[in-house]
Amino acid sequence: SFDVILANPPFMTPKGGIIPHNRYRVPAKRSEVLFVDYIAEHLNPTGKAGIIVPEGIVFQSANSYKALRKYLVEDELLYAVISLPAGVFNPYSGVKTSILLFDKTIAKQKDEILFVKINNDGFDLGAQRREIKGSDIPDVIRIIMDYKEGKDVSNSILVTIASKESIAEQDYILVGERYKEAIVTNSDYPMVELGEICIVERGTSITSKDLRDGKIPVVAGGQQPAYYHDTPNRTGKVITVSGSGAYAGFINYFEKPIFASDCSTIQSNNPNVNLTYVYFAIKTQQDRFYQLQSGMGQPHVYAKDIKPFKIPLPPLHVQEEIVKEIEGYQKIIDGARQVVENYKPSYKIDSSWQTVKLGDICELNPKKSETRDMPNSTEVSFVPMADVNEHEMLFSPKETRPLSDVYSGYTYFKDNDVLLAKVTPCFENGKAGIAKNMSNGIGFGSSEFYVLRAIPERVLPEILYYAINSFDFLFKGKDNMTGTGGLQRLTKDFVANYLLPLPDLDTQKAIVENINKEMAIIEQNKHLIKLFERKINDKMSEVWGE
Numbered sequence: 001s002f003d004v005i006l007a008n009p010p011f012m013t014p015k016g017g018i019i020p021h022n023r024y025r026v027p028a029k030r031s032e033v034l035f036v037d038y039i040a041e042h043l044n045p046t047g048k049a050g051i052i053v054p055e056g057i058v059f060q061s062a063n064s065y066k067a068l069r070k071y072l073v074e075d076e077l078l079y080a081v082i083s084l085p086a087g088v089f090n091p092y093s094g095v096k097t098s099i100l101l102f103d104k105t106i107a108k109q110k111d112e113i114l115f116v117k118i119n120n121d122g123f124d125l126g127a128q129r130r131e132i133k134g135s136d137i138p139d140v141i142r143i144i145m146d147y148k149e150g151k152d153v154s155n156s157i158l159v160t161i162a163s164k165e166s167i168a169e170q171d172y173i174l175v176g177e178r179y180k181e182a183i184v185t186n187s188d189y190p191m192v193e194l195g196e197i198c199i200v201e202r203g204t205s206i207t208s209k210d211l212r213d214g215k216i217p218v219v220a221g222g223q224q225p226a227y228y229h230d231t232p233n234r235t236g237k238v239i240t241v242s243g244s245g246a247y248a249g250f251i252n253y254f255e256k257p258i259f260a261s262d263c264s265t266i267q268s269n270n271p272n273v274n275l276t277y278v279y280f281a282i283k284t285q286q287d288r289f290y291q292l293q294s295g296m297g298q299p300h301v302y303a304k305d306i307k308p309f310k311i312p313l314p315p316l317h318v319q320e321e322i323v324k325e326i327e328g329y330q331k332i333i334d335g336a337r338q339v340v341e342n343y344k345p346s347y348k349i350d351s352s353w354q355t356v357k358l359g360d361i362c363e364l365n366p367k368k369s370e371t372r373d374m375p376n377s378t379e380v381s382f383v384p385m386a387d388v389n390e391h392e393m394l395f396s397p398k399e400t401r402p403l404s405d406v407y408s409g410y411t412y413f414k415d416n417d418v419l420l421a422k423v424t425p426c427f428e429n430g431k432a433g434i435a436k437n438m439s440n441g442i443g444f445g446s447s448e449f450y451v452l453r454a455i456p457e458r459v460l461p462e463i464l465y466y467a468i469n470s471f472d473f474l475f476k477g478k479d480n481m482t483g484t485g486g487l488q489r490l491t492k493d494f495v496a497n498y499l500l501p502l503p504d505l506d507t508q509k510a511i512v513e514n515i516n517k518e519m520a521i522i523e524q525n526k527h528l529i530k531l532f533e534r535k536i537n538d539k540m541s542e543v544w545g546e
Contacts, residue, residue: 001044008052009035026067032057033064040077040102049102052084054095058174069172072100073164076107080114080144081174086299087246088121090129096299098174106148113167114147115160115176116140119290122386130425131386157287177291186545187312195307198268198278202303203243203260204233219252220262221245232257239266239279241289241306249289249301253279264303277319280326281311284540312543326539329532336525336532343522344391345466347511353503359496362464363453368412371442376404381438383445388419391430393465393519397438406444413451415441418464422490423448428478432469434461450495459502462512467500 009032026037032054039049057065058081072078080101088097122135136158143153153159162179170178194200206218206229214230221244236257242250243262253276268275282289292306293299314322358364371378381397388395413419415438421431426448435443452468454461467473480494503511 001042001047003044003047005039005043005047005049005051007035007039007049025071026064030062030064033068036068036100037071040072040075043077043102043104046105047102048104049100051100051102052097053100054097057100058098061171066171069174070168072102073113073167073172077102077104078113078174079103079107079110080116080147081176082140082144083115083117083176085118085121085246088123100174101144103148111165112161112163113174114144114153115162115174115179116143117158117160117176117291119158119287130429131431135386175294177294180291187543188545189312189314189318189543191310192313193307194266194278194282194309194311197270197273197313198266198275200264200266200303200307203240203263203265206259206261216257216259217254218259218261219254221247223247223250223252225258226261229259232259234258234260234265234267237267237275239275239282240264241266241301243302244298244300246299248293248299249286249291251279251283251286251289253283264301264306266306272316273313274316274319274323276323276327278311280323280536280540281543282309284537284544285311312545314543322539322543326536329535329539333529333532336528339525340522340529343518344471345393345469345515345518347466347515349501350503353501355499356458356502357496358452358464358467358498358500361455361458361502362418363455364492364496365451366412366414366417366453368407368444370414371403371407371412374403374440374442376402376407378403378442379439380406381435381443382406382410383419383435383443385421385426385431385446385448387445388421388431388433388449391469393434393462393469394436395433397443400439401444403442409447410444411447411449411451413443413445413449413453414438415443416454416461417443418452418454418461418468419445420450420452420468420490420495421446421448422450424481424483424488427481427490428474430469430474432465434465448489450490450492452495457505460505460508460512462515463502463508466515467498468495473498 025041026033036051036053036057039051043049057068078100082099082101084097084099086096089095118136118140120132120134120136122131122137123129124132139156139158143156143159147153154161160176160179162176166179167173203219208227211218211227212230214228216229216232217225218227218229219240220226221242223242234257236255238254238258238260240252240254240258240260240263242248243264266275266278268278288309289301292301294301294305313319379400380403382399382401383395383397387398413435415435417435419433419435421427452464454464476498477490477494480491481488482491483489
């Protein structure tokens with residue numbers, strides 16, 4: 001038996017199944033059932049385990065699946081289930097998965113199971129798994145740790161807690177949404193079902209061979225139109241809810257005609273309903289729409305799931321006042337966002353400036369032996385790739401580790417060094433930044449960084465950053481990558497030999513000062529976006545009675 005087992009067992013069962021036997025507690029032909037059973041039976045009396053399983057384990061009705069779930073619950077092994085987004089194993093597998101957490105000590109103390117849902121794991125769910133912001137993982141780690149310490153975590157939108165008794169009544173199905181309690185609101189307005197006031201219906205499938213060139217967006221399962229067609233099947237002023245895939249449940253609104261494909265649409269011919277108000281009312285409940293997802297493998301949200309969803313419905317004149325107020329806020333947000341998204345630091349190049357190689361004005365990948373005299377216990381910043389932003393000069397280190405833990409296997413840098421992601425797609429996406437405020441002035445991070453240390457009498461770190469974040473550098477760099485498939489890397493020779501016009505230090509300082517002034521305006525616009533997004537949420541929270 002073992003103290004701890006961590007496993008990601010294969011999901012595939014050989015054709016015809018596995019020959020039945022009585023070696024395990026649960027007789028089964030499915031490999032995933034046998035793997036989980038085997039792990040459960042090989043934990044010692046205080047053992048712990050974390051197992052990634054295909055979604056079928058948590059809800060399939062076949063006898064072996066149900067028997068396994070009953071065993072895990074009734075024999076006090078399972079204490080939590082973490083639901084992962086579909087596509088986390090792309091491009092290798094699109095199977096939707098969950099993590100089963102075992103801890104015999106905790107499970108014996110609890111008469112309930114904790115369900116936690118990760119909607120965002122820090123990467124988009126396309127084939128390239130591009131890094132995105134807003135990962136739920138730090139929150140989920142905190143939730144699990146707090147729950148193990150006996151703290152109340154039930155107020156998190158990611159959490160559902162169900163008694164073992166209620167789980168037994170539901171055939172031991174381990175899907176958190178099954179046990180969600182109805183949302184109680186204190187709204188001053190009557191709560192009505194969307195299906196009572198709107199026309200909620202499924203879109204029409206269209207294949208690539210049926211598409212004809214046009215400008216009509218085809219709305220399917222993603223957050224953006226999948227492609228374009230020449231004929232709409234919905235007039236303008238329509239709400240869409242993505243129907244399947246990782247973003248099933250995503251809410252959008254279109255003023256102009258669309259072709260609704262893999263989505264449900266919400267429209268209204270009710271004279272007492274302002275559809276834009278309906279959109280604002282449900283968009284602020286986006287997480288609840290994601291929780292409508294169901295199905296094995298690829299999650300779905302159907303029209304039948306949407307119709308019973310209740311929203312507060314004020315009188316028409318109040319709806320119109322709310323829409324007018326929020327649209328005013330949205331115009332400010334849109335304007336500020338346009339400023340932020342279109343800004344890129346730049347400066348005018350003088351033909352008299354000397355052209356130099358990057359490798360002549362900076363030290364590329366300085367040696368970590370500089371830290372050899374520091375105590376092993378020295379706390380240093382740890383910077384994974386996810387902590388460095390795209391096209392943003394500064395980043396905030398979120399973690400410290402002892403020097404001894406990171407000295408081997410990670411990239412060394414210190415304050416004012418410039419980090420450059422060298423691996424695809426991070427390089428192409430503009431991941432780079434200047435290290436600032438590192439713990440004890442030292443940082444270690446992903447082995448997929450190049451480090452550029454400015455030679456002080458030649459160049460400022462900011463000028464190095466502008467150079468490697470320029471369109472010219474990124475464009476030429478794409479043609480200087482080695483490797484195959486989805487894992488290519490920028491060559492060190494390209495970085496060292498890249499040519500750039502370089503002014504004297506006084507001119508560099510003036511350039512940086514001007515760009516810092518511009519950046520201050522950009523930061524003001526970012527603050528403005530957050531401020532007015534909060535105003536929209538506050539207004540709709542007032543309507544919902546939250």
